[in-house]
Amino acid sequence: MLTILEFHNISKHGVGWTNVHPERFAEVLDLLLAETEVVSPVRYGMRFLDGHPDGHPRVMISFDDGYEEIFTTAYPIMKKRGVAGMVSVVAGYTGKTNLWDIGGGSLRHLYWHEIEALLDAGWSICSHTMTHPDLKRCTDDRLIWELTESKVLLERRLGIEMPAIAYPFGRFNARVIAATHRAGYKTGFTVGAERWHGVRGPLTIRRIPVYQIDPNALIRVKVAPDGLLKKLDAFKNRSFNKASLLTSFINRNRYKGIPGSTIL
Numbered sequence: 001m002l003t004i005l006e007f008h009n010i011s012k013h014g015v016g017w018t019n020v021h022p023e024r025f026a027e028v029l030d031l032l033l034a035e036t037e038v039v040s041p042v043r044y045g046m047r048f049l050d051g052h053p054d055g056h057p058r059v060m061i062s063f064d065d066g067y068e069e070i071f072t073t074a075y076p077i078m079k080k081r082g083v084a085g086m087v088s089v090v091a092g093y094t095g096k097t098n099l100w101d102i103g104g105g106s107l108r109h110l111y112w113h114e115i116e117a118l119l120d121a122g123w124s125i126c127s128h129t130m131t132h133p134d135l136k137r138c139t140d141d142r143l144i145w146e147l148t149e150s151k152v153l154l155e156r157r158l159g160i161e162m163p164a165i166a167y168p169f170g171r172f173n174a175r176v177i178a179a180t181h182r183a184g185y186k187t188g189f190t191v192g193a194e195r196w197h198g199v200r201g202p203l204t205i206r207r208i209p210v211y212q213i214d215p216n217a218l219i220r221v222k223v224a225p226d227g228l229l230k231k232l233d234a235f236k237n238r239s240f241n242k243a244s245l246l247t248s249f250i251n252r253n254r255y256k257g258i259p260g261s262t263i264l
């Protein structure tokens with residue numbers, strides 16, 4: 001069984017529920033390494049949905065939003081333990097500060113050379129759109145632009161194929177999935193907090209968020225098979241995710257990029 005955990009920023013100075021202190025991050029990693037197999041997302045050929053029928057718990061570490069401290073703080077902690085992760089990059093924000101996460105202050109995003117260093121170290125990168133909107137609320141033109149422009153930009157700047165995307169706020173619906181497929185993505189990551197009654201496939205792969213307040217007992221629940229406690233954790237995560245989404249309404253008009261234009 002593979003569980004993909006989703007972190008955001010790892011920082012001593014960060015605030016907000018999505019920030020995890022580096023010491024706590026190291027503790028969580030050590031717990032996972034002791035009790036599960038922590039796998040590296042070396043390539044997307046990995047079959048995220050095959051369920052690993054042996055029941056052996058496997059965990060993959062992912063980070064949303066591509067903050068610079070993933071390189072300066074989280075990467076050394078993971079490198080020391082021989083683990084690589086996956087980062088979703090907001091392609092229009094590389095080297096810039098974040099405008100949407102009002103709870104966490106202004107945070108710098110990874111520079112291109114830092115993303116390249118992570119790739120060289122065996123990490124994986126996926127798109128997190130151009131500007132981190134709620135894709136469910138985007139017009140068709142904006143939706144296509146967010147999906148396609150980020151894919152092309154990441155591929156050109158990094159010289160790699162970009163077959164995967166993480167939906168901002170984990171938000172998607174049938175229209176978003178269809179557009180993602182048409183844009184050429186093969187894999188789509190959401191978060192467990194997003195309700196979806198349709199069939200699960202490669203474009204709706206769940207990740208489970210980890211927060212600073214989650215105790216060890218809850219980390220164990222997150223990586224265990226489905227059960228009541230996991231449902232309770234999902235309920236809590238949904239509430240946190242709804243609060244994050246508020247920031248997208250507040251900031252939705254602040255990005256100056258014009259859909260249809262190019263920033264390449």
Ligand SMILES: [Zn+2]
Nearest residue numbers: 064065168169
């Ligand atoms: Zn995000």
